[in-house]
Amino acid sequence: MRSNVISRFCVFLYLIYSFSGGLADGACTFPGDILGSWVRGSDNKTLTFSSSSVSGLNITFSAVHMDTFNCVASTGTKYVIRYSFNQNAIDQYAFLCFDLQKKSDNVYFLHILTVISNQEILDQRQTEPYSIESVCNKATDEVAHTTLVKSGATNIAILCPSLLFGSYNYTVDSTLCPGDSRLDVCIDRKSIIVNYTMCSEIVGYSAMGEMDCIGHVVKGNTTYLSVYIRDTTATYRTTCFAIEKMDNQIFMTSRQVDCVVNQSPTSISAPGRSFKMIPIVTCPFTDESQVVVIVAVVVSLLIVAAVIGALLVYFLVLKKRKPKTAPVAASPSSPTNKPVSPGDVETTNAVTETTPSPAAATNGHVMPLKDENTLL
CATH class of the missing domain: 2.40.128 (Lipocalin)
Structure with a gap:
């Protein structure tokens, strides 16, 4: 089984002999959420992604062991990786293209997009630059994929179909x-x-x-x-x-x-x-999709309820803190509020307090004023 897995990757390997290569190392980066180690479902091998390389492929081809590939080009979710080596005094490059489809935070589907034949494996292109289109020469078929599961992840299940x-x-x-x-x-x-x-x-x-x-x-x-x-x-x-x-x-x-x-x-x-x-x-x-809609509706209702609750609390507190209005003094009118004519005498129960003049209060002698707190 292991030899079959290796041969599968070799079949998808686009081996090109080139002096120029056409695609420069470090020309692309992988998405941030795939950085780290992932277990490949096809053979339980661990692939480790950095920002611009992937290691752990462990491909042996033409007596050359290839492990760490550099990301050299990308478009959308498609990535071209390259392994550089020298054999028989000739600089050589092995290219591979794949598509990464995220299924969850802990799972990716990896689709190989390089298709070759035995003749193309030995094809020598020493002067022609190699574009993404020439390496990614297979349309993405979502069915044909291998799984990548994040190393150490314990909660990887998502809804079944x-x-x-x-x-x-x-x-x-x-x-x-x-x-x-x-x-x-x-x-x-x-x-x-x-x-x-x-x-x-x-x-x-x-x-x-x-x-x-x-x-x-x-x-x-x-x-x-x-x-x-x-x-x-x-x-x-x-x-x-x-x-x-x-x-x-x-x-x-x-x-x-x-x-x-x-x-x-x-x-x-x-x-x-x-x-x-x-x-x-x-x-x-x-x-x-209905699960997503239901969750969205529930969250929206909770937000609306929270806003209404906050407004109610605000107005209740505001009402509690509002100062009370002093009562308006009653006007000196009759119980029936009947206008008093000039000839009538208005009778009230109020006591009229007359303040004596200082001279009258002291038999003509002026007394010094005292603070009200000192009065006996």
């Missing part, structure tokens, strides 16, 4: 598990859990029967789902399921490691396995 939301009876390879069986995607809608006590046939190459959904793509009527196997002893930690819903049944095939173009959801050659699943119960969200 909505057509799987349910609990199922299933058969394996048409005849196995003919009685009761159970495959569940309702527990948290992010994982596939298989009950091996009901049927011991292995699903998805997981001895534990526990797999986390880490990303999927849809092409035509087929959904291609990549899952991460929780078994720490598994040789390969990723599995690809090709899935299609027909009437009220789910048809699915499993392939170890990576998804491939034209993987059928109804049949597959060994060691792949096929499954026919009949729902016992469904637990739909409808689809992932």
